[in-house]
Amino acid sequence: MPELPEAETIVRTLRPKLEGRRIMAVEFAAARVSRDDPAALAGRAIVSVERYGKQILIGLDRGWILVKLGMTGKLLAGGEAGAYTRAVFTLDSGSLAFDDVRQFGSIAILDAPPDRLGPDPLEIDARAFADRLKARDTEVKRALLDQSFTRGVGNIYCDEALFRAGIHPRARTRRVSRARAENLHRELTALLRLAIDHRGSSVSDYVDASGARGGFQEMHRVYQKKGQPCPRCGSPIRRIVVAQRGTHYCARCQRS
DNA sequence: CTTAATGTTCCCCA
């Protein structure tokens, strides 16, 4: 469900509702949602709500909460418990529900903020991005999906960025010229910013913390558009599998 | 009945 633009939208809608609140009690309704003891969160004050790649990081007066949304996770401010509610945070004013149909999401209680993932693509420059890309020897799509390469890009924005940059998803990272690698960074960051402006993509059931859908799915050019004409040249969009993920591209505009 | 879905993570092999 969430990639960088969706996580950013969630953070923006969640922050004003959470910052300054105090956690009264937390209940993990499903065993697989967390390995940590929710009792450790009782009494903690929420001081910040940030995005870490495609994850949500909640800063407390002592410690941190890291929410991985997986494929179908939702953080809903003031949400009522439903059939897929996996965790409930009761606050001094209001509440927060973590709903997750497929249960690929999880919640971790940390002593220190995470630091293991790669840089945020919006925070590095084109040159640093190109350096990282050319340091790898793999398919470009694999690199973009690898959260240790850069954090926040998932299947939708990977396919859309590669289309905009005119790069084949199976192109080898080392064979992408520096100019094209830097251009990929420009296209990727412009795409991510535009998607944030449109409050993310709701392709199935993504909603932000207020329950509102995004609008960027209307602007997708190749993702989930197999057989439809390429918006640039008209030849049919193809679907292949790369890194075990459905991959959409235009064979004419994106050469290997 | 089969396939695919916004994501990780782990194990095995080269």
Next chain:
DNA sequence: TTGGGGAACATTAA
């Protein structure tokens, strides 16, 4: 050490 392939996880919708 790096990278690829495949399976697994759980659930729904087409």
